[in-house]
Amino acid sequence: MAKSDAENRKIQMADIARLAGVSISTVSRALSGSTLINEETRQRIAELAKSLSYTVNLGAKNLRSGENRTVGVVIPYLSDHRQHVTDPFFLAMLGSLADHLTDQNFDLLFSRIDARDIQNVAALYDSGRVCGIIIIGQWSQHDSLNQLARRQIPFVVWGGQLPQQMYCSVGSDNYNGGLLATTHLLQLGKQRVVFMGDRDATEAQQRYQGYVAAHAQMGKVLDPDLYLSCPFTEPEAQVAMAGFLAKGIAFDALFAASDLIAIHAMGVMRAQGLQVPQDVCVVGYDDVGMAAHSFPPLTTVSQPMDLAGEALVSSLLTVIRQGHADSRMITTALVERDSTRI
Amino acid sequence: MAKSDAENRKIQMADIARLAGVSISTVSRALSGSTLINEETRQRIAELAKSLSYTVNLGAKNLRSGENRTVGVVIPYLSDHRQHVTDPFFLAMLGSLADHLTDQNFDLLFSRIDARDIQNVAALYDSGRVCGIIIIGQWSQHDSLNQLARRQIPFVVWGGQLPQQMYCSVGSDNYNGGLLATTHLLQLGKQRVVFMGDRDATEAQQRYQGYVAAHAQMGKVLDPDLYLSCPFTEPEAQVAMAGFLAKGIAFDALFAASDLIAIHAMGVMRAQGLQVPQDVCVVGYDDVGMAAHSFPPLTTVSQPMDLAGEALVSSLLTVIRQGHADSRMITTALVERDSTRI
DNA sequence: CTGAAAGCGCTAACAG
DNA sequence: CTGTTAGCGCTTTCAG
Numbered sequence: 001m002a003k004s005d006a007e008n009r010k011i012q013m014a015d016i017a018r019l020a021g022v023s024i025s026t027v028s029r030a031l032s033g034s035t036l037i038n039e040e041t042r043q044r045i046a047e048l049a050k051s052l053s054y055t056v057n058l059g060a061k062n063l064r065s066g067e068n069r070t071v072g073v074v075i076p077y078l079s080d081h082r083q084h085v086t087d088p089f090f091l092a093m094l095g096s097l098a099d100h101l102t103d104q105n106f107d108l109l110f111s112r113i114d115a116r117d118i119q120n121v122a123a124l125y126d127s128g129r130v131c132g133i134i135i136i137g138q139w140s141q142h143d144s145l146n147q148l149a150r151r152q153i154p155f156v157v158w159g160g161q162l163p164q165q166m167y168c169s170v171g172s173d174n175y176n177g178g179l180l181a182t183t184h185l186l187q188l189g190k191q192r193v194v195f196m197g198d199r200d201a202t203e204a205q206q207r208y209q210g211y212v213a214a215h216a217q218m219g220k221v222l223d224p225d226l227y228l229s230c231p232f233t234e235p236e237a238q239v240a241m242a243g244f245l246a247k248g249i250a251f252d253a254l255f256a257a258s259d260l261i262a263i264h265a266m267g268v269m270r271a272q273g274l275q276v277p278q279d280v281c282v283v284g285y286d287d288v289g290m291a292a293h294s295f296p297p298l299t300t301v302s303q304p305m306d307l308a309g310e311a312l313v314s315s316l317l318t319v320i321r322q323g324h325a326d327s328r329m330i331t332t333a334l335v336e337r338d339s340t341r342i
Numbered sequence: 343m344a345k346s347d348a349e350n351r352k353i354q355m356a357d358i359a360r361l362a363g364v365s366i367s368t369v370s371r372a373l374s375g376s377t378l379i380n381e382e383t384r385q386r387i388a389e390l391a392k393s394l395s396y397t398v399n400l401g402a403k404n405l406r407s408g409e410n411r412t413v414g415v416v417i418p419y420l421s422d423h424r425q426h427v428t429d430p431f432f433l434a435m436l437g438s439l440a441d442h443l444t445d446q447n448f449d450l451l452f453s454r455i456d457a458r459d460i461q462n463v464a465a466l467y468d469s470g471r472v473c474g475i476i477i478i479g480q481w482s483q484h485d486s487l488n489q490l491a492r493r494q495i496p497f498v499v500w501g502g503q504l505p506q507q508m509y510c511s512v513g514s515d516n517y518n519g520g521l522l523a524t525t526h527l528l529q530l531g532k533q534r535v536v537f538m539g540d541r542d543a544t545e546a547q548q549r550y551q552g553y554v555a556a557h558a559q560m561g562k563v564l565d566p567d568l569y570l571s572c573p574f575t576e577p578e579a580q581v582a583m584a585g586f587l588a589k590g591i592a593f594d595a596l597f598a599a600s601d602l603i604a605i606h607a608m609g610v611m612r613a614q615g616l617q618v619p620q621d622v623c624v625v626g627y628d629d630v631g632m633a634a635h636s637f638p639p640l641t642t643v644s645q646p647m648d649l650a651g652e653a654l655v656s657s658l659l660t661v662i663r664q665g666h667a668d669s670r671m672i673t674t675a676l677v678e679r680d681s682t683r684i
Numbered sequence: 685c686t687g688a689a690a691g692c693g694c695t696a697a698c699a700g
Numbered sequence: 701c702t703g704t705t706a707g708c709g710c711t712t713t714c715a716g
Contacts, residue, residue, distance in 0.1 A: 010470070012693060023703045028695060038701060053493070055468040059401045059410075060693035063708045068401075073452070086631045091433035098454045107471065110415070110452040112440045126397040128352070128709090129449065151395070234631060263635045289428045289576060293605045295637025354709060365687045370711060378685060402709035405692045470693090 011054050020045050031056060070107040071316065072130035073097055076115035076139055078231065086234060087260045088288040093136055093158065096309025104313060115139040118148070125153045132320045134158070134312050137232075138169070138202040154320045156312055160206045161327045168318075168325040170311045172303035174203050177332040178210020179217075181255045181283040181301050184334055186218045188342060190253035190281055196228040196240065196265060197257025204232075204257040207285060211255055225249050230261060237261040241268040252280060259284035263294045266339070270295070282339040296338035303332055353396050362387050373398060412449040413658065414472035415439055418457035418479055420573065428576060429602045430630040435478055435500065438651025446655060457481045460490070467495045474662045476500070476654050479574075480511070480544040496662045498654055502548040503669045510660075510667040512653045514645035516545050519674040520552020521559075523597045523625040523643050526676055528560045530684060532595035532623055538570040538582065538607060539599025546574075546599040549627060553597055567591050572603060579603040583610040594622060601626035605636045608681070612637070624681040638680035645674055 138159030
């Protein structure tokens with residue numbers, strides 16, 4: 001069954017050299033487009049290589065030249081919820097990153113790790129597999145991330161800016177997003193706006209601060225009972241909303257820290273006979289593709305994914321090259337849909 | 343700004359060896375858990391390595407040992423639609439693959455390529471970056487895939503089985519899925535069921551065949567006008583449905599080749615005043631997370647993603663080891679929701 | 685049990 | 701313009 005070694009062996013530079021009757025160096029030069037090589041020879045070798053569908057062994061090349069064009073992209077998850085990432089936001093981000101990395105001729109090594117063992121990403125770098133890392137989501141691992149930075153691991157994270165941050169983050173303007181969303185609800189005349197999300201996660205926290213600020217600006221008092229703690233995952237969002245409804249706390253609007261949460265919360269509310277937007281107006285965050293197609297279509301805060309991916313990639317490259325890059329914020333915008341049309 | 347070489351240089355085996363006062367070979371053996379080494383020495387070296395957070399350089403290790411534990415995962419896309427993958431199905435798949443590959447101690451190299459240049463995936467393998475490739479989605483590239491197989495590239499594809507298939511595919515039972523979905527609609531008394539999808543893409547084609555078979559089994563004649571051609575992308579789905587409605591062809595049910603298509607089609611229908619399920623019953627395919635939260639919640643054909651990822655990974659490993667693996671089918675089930683409750 | 689030496693596939697001086 | 705020579709960081713015979 002197994003082919004003989006000779007038959008199965010991958011073709012390599014030495015083979016091309018022998019076939020072309022030149023030295024290995026010549027092949028190497030020809031294939032890397034060196035200028036100091038006879039054009040005719042270059043052509044001949046290039047064609048030979050193509051006809052044999054030969055591609056330089058990147059591992060060997062990298063080892064020798066010391067470079068590495070693979071970027072690690074990490075989506076942390078919470079292992080105790082023992083479930084897969086399903087938030088469409090992540091796919092959009094991943095796609096955008098893949099596009100921009102490809103544009104820059106980088107490979108993307110995708111890795112999932114437990115959010116609480118974020119130190120593990122260091123191994124990706126230490127082992128030489130990647131030249132830098134993009135971490136999607138800060139969770140509540142600010143200190144861990146600072147430690148990584150102290151270790152000089154080149155990485156950037158998608159998330160919010162924090163005081164005493166030693167690493168580069170790129171994120172949407174969470175504070176302003178929260179402000180926009182909440183102001184919108186308050187201007188609709190809503191009196192009791194629930195915030196649903198995890199204040200311990202940096203991004204959600206900043207959205208929450210925007211929510212608080214909106215109340216302050218409008219001169220509204222904020223009832224602490226209106227904070228509904230909930231992680232960024234679907235079943236938990238449903239459980240959280242069900243529990244909240246069971247408590248019977250009055251509310252007439254909901255600002256959720258992500259579209260996924262918002263949409264699942266709406267499902268629970270509807271099941272309990274609450275109408276959106278008549279009884280409760282809802283605003284989400286992210287503007288994932290489905291937001292326009294939920295029931296009802298969801299008003300949300302959009303973050304331009306394409307810009308986000310581009311910013312993350314370019315910031316990472318800067319970190320790699322200069323050892324540091326300034327954190328950046330991507331502007332957000334409110335997208336109004338039926339879930340707040342009353 | 344830039345650190346001196348000495349400061350920035352990554353630590354390596356030689357350093358550990360020097361610090362431990364042993365030879366490089368000893369370190370190598372200690373770290374790879376060789377049996378023929380003094381336990382005390384092993385411990386000492388292991389601790390030293392950990393304290394310096396040293397990890398073997400995988401590139402060098404692979405080059406020397408000839409192995410490679412990186413699998414390429416490719417999501418082809420249509421470059422002319424110049425847009426990102428947004429179908430949540432892909433994220434679910436990717437997450438599942440990442441989990442199962444991680445379990446088996448493989449890395450995942452994520453790559454997007456133009457569906458029509460599927461030959462390009464060969465370069466991933468030729469360049470030695472990956473030991474095998476998982477291609478998500480067959481598109482209409484059956485022949486190209488056969489060519490890859492002929493070139494002995496180890497890969498498996500998520501898709502349907504086709505006659506004269508020289509490669510291993512893993513997929514849901516598309517035919518049966520189509521049959522289930524359509525039978526469900528016909529049993530509801532629906533007379534004119536539209537099929538929306540791309541018959542040129544293998545998977546959609548097989549779902550279509552199930553759709554045809556359902557009509558045959560129920561003794562219904564099938565109007566060719568009820569085939570609505572549409573790729574697996576959102577804007578196209580909307581355009582296609584809008585165009586279909588404009589033609590004024592009567593229909594009372596819709597079976598879409600994916601949830602994404604179904605949900606976006608429902609959006610267009612609603613905008614034109616058609617009610618789901620009262621006027622049109624709709625069934626999708628995939629059972630993505632959002633399907634339960636669309637408006638209305640979508641009846642769909644579910645494919646167990648976890649099994650799918652596992653099957654793809656194990657089949658690929660078999661292909662790598664034995665040069666061949668039998669194609670597999672994952673069972674599907676109909677999930678009934680409001681979009682077909684009349 | 686441990687060290688010395690060879691070499692994985694490639695690039696990059698260094699000599700022609 | 702081209703070939704020769706040394707390694708990149710590691711594993712693995714082969715001798716102790």
